[in-house]
Amino acid sequence: MFYREAGQFKTNYIDDSAIFPIRQDRIGFAIILLLAFVAVPLFATPYIFSAILIPFLILALAAIGLNILTGYCGQLSLGTAAFMAVGAFASYNFMLRVPGMPILLAFLCGGVMAAGVGIVFGLPSLRIRGFYLAVATLAAQFFIVWCLAKVGWFSNYSSSGVITAQQVEILGYQFRTPASKYLLVLGIVSIMALGAKNLARSNVGRSWMAVRDMDIAAEVIGIRLMPAKLLAFAISSFYAGVAGALYAYMYLGTVEPEAYNLDLSFRILFMIIIGGVGTVLGSFLGSAFIALLPIALSLLVGFLENSIHLSVSKSMTSNLELMTFGGLIIFFLIVEPHGLARLWQIGKEKLRLWPFPH
């Protein structure tokens, strides 16, 4: 009833290729942004910021990175966490060794370093694909984490291999409170998500999707496979690298290479599977789902304990979480391989007709 696009005519092609071509979508998105930037900082508690919102946003950024590589370009990767680690440790070393380094520039440099490493580990994709490429990126995952832990220089010869992120300060303002950290992360993630969306709707994104869908045809119409794939690896790793730096500086504070283990890579892969492969929106939905699932489950368990006096042990709760997780992934793979983003789209299409049957 309210979601009608009738009467909204596009008079030029730029309007037609806008990110939100429908007016109601634009209004809805503006409200979400307003909520995120203004309302949430006013009402949220420090716990919500540091335990839910900040990791949700950072992992969403990493998921966008993986989605660029796997969702748009079709190259399966199990090394996302390793590229995050490169970003984190590179930023740390830039801050440590370059006097007067601005923190945002350090994040950027960390991302660029991760992009470089991503290109190197993307080279096998020119010859192998599918499962075999996944195994090659798995090698990246283990090698990079091992290397960061083994070579003392990366962690400034700290005896335990743990680094402590420097104080984040921009133009004299120190980001100490959870709310300020949240706003900084939100700003960075919003800008980078917009960049990803722009790439996806322009020539680079189309080339990636062409390589994903039919590489021979892509080659014949003039797309060079090698630069297209390596660019996907570079940009994907750049996003992962910045996310990794934010993970260290804005979320964990002190971090060791093991924090970026295969588990994290898998979690990010699950996010894009559940959220939706090949969509920027899906990265956020998947990340939200996975950030909120444990909380929802523990709330549910607490509710059950109170209402029907069911006693559930802590270890049972965490096992329950794993089981639900696994079950949901299988469910999504079978029922809706395109994830939550696809469900959202179907919902919108239904809404266009509602309350009429057709």
Add this chain to the structure above:
Amino acid sequence: MTTHERRSGEVILRLDNISLAFGGVKALTDISFDVREHEIRAIIGPNGAGKSSMLNVINGVYHPQHGTIAYRGEVRRSMNPHAAAASGIARTFQNIALFRGMSVLDNIMTGRNLKIKSNFVEQAIWIGRARREELENRRKVEEVIDFLEIQHIRKTPVGRLPYGLQKRVELARALAAEPSMLLLDEPMAGMNVEEKQDMCRFVLDVNEQYGTTMVLIEHDMGVVMDISDRVVVLDYGRKIGDGTPDEVRGNQKVIDAYLGVAH
């Protein structure tokens, strides 16, 4: 029919003694022929004669072991697909090779990828040159969409389209590159009579309006004899006939290849 009186110009593509083998299997043996500018050149032959391999040699997917290819006077042993596309050779595939996850519009826009010069940073920011190029190329793509009468399915994912329309979208993607030579691999295979007539009309219109040179593989002899200027006949990787449709029709070797010989 006046189709045989179309303007055909200088030789634009010349193939000399092309031989292609995959291990011990000889796909093409010592084939020479030429293509003149603006003409519609058909390649026919029984199944497995090497027709598709011939197209793959022309646009650089396969590299022949012997022989030379001269395109616009430039001689080369072989080329890669990117160089072929850059020099203005576009093609469609026998089995539809569209990008199934993308909309019709995006598929056709992909055909213009070589015209876009902005780099990925400009495209990520979406201002200035990137935006302008997107607009210019969209305009060109809309011309092609109008030309092939597929306005109504512009935003539809190609996977949802019926076969005949998919073939048309593939032609649109090839045309979007504004090619000087178009290689069509069985554009009418699997179509009903009406769809075939539409496709013939589009092929002739493209040839007429844009002067695009066409190299066409087709099994429907009626179509081939009607719309092509000259025909090459292949059988078992060898050339057994070459000439106007009438000449080829009367060629004894061609008749033998299609109908068989009494032993």
